[in-house]
């Protein structure tokens with residue numbers, strides 16, 4: 001990697017919306033060892049003199065940073081509440097990065113973990129990227145405070161809850177749309193974890209929200225919305241396992257939303273409620 005490359009941090013677009021700015025950044029990631037993109041929305045309240053809290057949003061399988069930016073409709077309420085949105089990609093990227101032809105493994109399917117198995121371990125360190133490198137970069141380049149919340153959809157809901165369980169001091173609240181809550185025992189998770197972490201299942205529990213909630217509990221408020229008409233609910237998402245393990249936990253709200261599916265139409269419907277939930281805890 002050339003020194004010019006290692007310092008790459010470029011705004012590839014910067015668009016005014018709802019009085020704020022939707023920005024897309026291209027940068028060299030030292031952790032992932034490849035070039036990456038991420039998006040940031042800055043509300044009008046964020047200025048050279050005024051910093052604002054941020055909500056990280058982790059997307060699902062097949063997504064980049066642009067699915068949430070363009071389809072969730074989050075900017076109007078984020079602008080009103082004075083929240084920055086930080087929207088990463090879902091895996092390392094590029095021709096030199098290992099991939100698979102299926103949609104649920106490889107690029108677009110990083111599962112927010114640090115892979116230990118070849119060929120994945122060379123680049124797939126999304127846990128470290130999301131929890132360390134990206135916040136350091138965002139804090140250095142944008143007017144944001146230390147106050148952070150984390151949210152996500154599907155694979156990103158798994159990422160948000162499992163990260164919040166392990167780093168409760170780094171976030172003030174966590175929420176998820178249609179999260180994969182128990183990846184150790186669903187086909188998407190079993191496939192990904194076998195490839196990224198190896199066949200030894202005992203190493204998987206540190207990335208499984210149900211297992212983490214069982215072993216550690218949760219030290220911050222959690223809001224989950226799940227559509228009852230989501231085609232992935234029974235086989236992949238296993239929301240009942242989250243309900244069961246959360247029974248004795250305070251500050252956990254799991255809402256079954258009648259008739260909604262797995263799509264961004266569902267996210268767009270409830271994103272306002274999630275941002276208001278996070279704003280309340282970010283300002284507490």
Ligand SMILES: N[C@@H](CCC(=O)N[C@@H](CS)C(=O)NCC(=O)O)C(=O)O
Nearest residue numbers: 060061062063067103154155263264
């Ligand atoms: N069957 C879908 C599975 C992937 C999927 O549903 N991805 C969700 C997250 S798990 C998504 O957000 N897709 C992108 C979008 O709707 O914009 C496919 O093959 O693309």
